[in-house]
Amino acid sequence: MIELNGVAKTFDGTIHALQDVTFSVPSGSVCAVLGHNGAGKTTTIKILSTLLRPTSGQAIVAGYDVVRQPAQVRANIGTTGQLAALDWQLTGRENLVLFGRLRGMRRKHAQLRADTLIDQFDMAHAADRRVGTYSVGMQRRIDIAAALVVPPKVLFLDEPTTGLDPRSRRDVWDLVSSLSAQGVTVLLTTQYLEEADVLSDSIVVINEGRVIASGTAEELKSRVRFSYCTVSPANPSDLCRIFDVVADLEGAQADREANTVSVLAPDGVATLGEVFRRVDQLGVELLDISLRKPSLDEAFLHLTGSVSA
């Protein structure tokens, strides 16, 4: 449904925003493009939504070439940017009707569709206020609704949850899941690993304009071959003491919220034994000690770190 083949974008002849980007997203699945600020995520979306012309390479969206058949691409996509792309002078309802008519609906039909979306997005209380008065979360909701007035085959979400509170973020996640269940192909960009992990069927990691890894979350985690040894004390106040005795081991870090101390375990069980011995000498009561696979967070840091190193 989405295919990129060797796509490159160079600005002003010297700034290589994207280089040889190749990946594909099957129909009806959710793909997360993951990367730091400036990695090339937005440039990728702009090329796929016909806003930028690739310097070289080919991109196909919904079966159409973005350079040669931009009109057909536009007829099949919905987009939302990092900020709400709405007319601030108009109410939420007026915005939805406007986007319906811009997609060729008759006024009556567009009004009915707006009513449906307002119900579906639980916006009845605010639909007739100007969008300029909305909270960020509400703007985002009406913004996504505006992209769905005519259900698109492919939906692009550029950092859909940036700046949202946890509840609104959860709402967007639920929405993306339900869209993909309805068969919409979704490509979203995010800086949040958790988001990519929860939402997507596949992940493409971009760093400095290049794809450095792609696959499912599990596959990415398994690319980081070593494990971590994690210790949780029964009493959270012992966390610091545990950290102190293992601080000299590689990758040692304490996570107060999760009540864990982690160290890299290059020698697997042997490392676990060493950690256990040291903690045992402290006489601290443990809740848990285990070996685990790296989190996606750790995998991401490892992947992007290995490129810049």
Next chain:
Amino acid sequence: MTAVAALTERMVLGALRDDLPFAILAPAGNFVVFNFGLRNVIDTGHMSYPQYLLPVIIVQVMLLGALTTVDRAARDQGSDFGIRLRTLPIPTVAPLTARMLYCLFRGALALLAAIAVGYVFGFRMLGGVAYGSAFAILVLTLTLAVSLGADATGTRIAASGIAGAQMGNSGGASQLLLVPQLLLVMLSTGMAPADAFPDWLSPFVRYQPVSQVTETLRGLAAGHVDVSNLAASVAWCLGLLAVFGALAVRMQKRTQ
């Protein structure tokens, strides 16, 4: 067509909540200020000062109205809303067309308001329906031409990202364009006849577009026009329309 209609309606709705009321009040304010300020100072011969003044007030209001297009075009080019418009299945020139239809709508309202105020103070359309229609067509053609120029400017500013224009803040440019606009109006025969200006300035004053057009409008209101003056006005308007129109359309690129 639906897209143009929807976008035009969007602009009218937005403007009603923003500066459209001002567009209608502006002619009255301008007319009253200049009429009472200048009517006893400037000698316009046998023609009453309201009859002499109203055409240039209309031209001034049209020019000022057109300047607001700079901001609208910049906003449509640079805002997230405008960027989304470029990903929609609509013709590339649809937003420009809608902005121009809105300019004509706004111009027509301002024209009606100006004539209404003029009538209160003694201005009269003496030439009948044909001359009256020609009067309106000339005004609206000038409005369209200048609006296209303003639109091209706004789009260019936003596209090049000068002076914070990415946020749709092109206030600087429309302020800057006020200067030539004011000079053109002040140094025209719109407010005072050419012999009120120093000799070295009078050729410019006499032949510049605002002078020519206001002279023609005065003639159309009175019911008799000088043919060479009419030709000059029409040439100015059509020439500006062609040049600014071509520029404005060329600016509408959706893919970079």
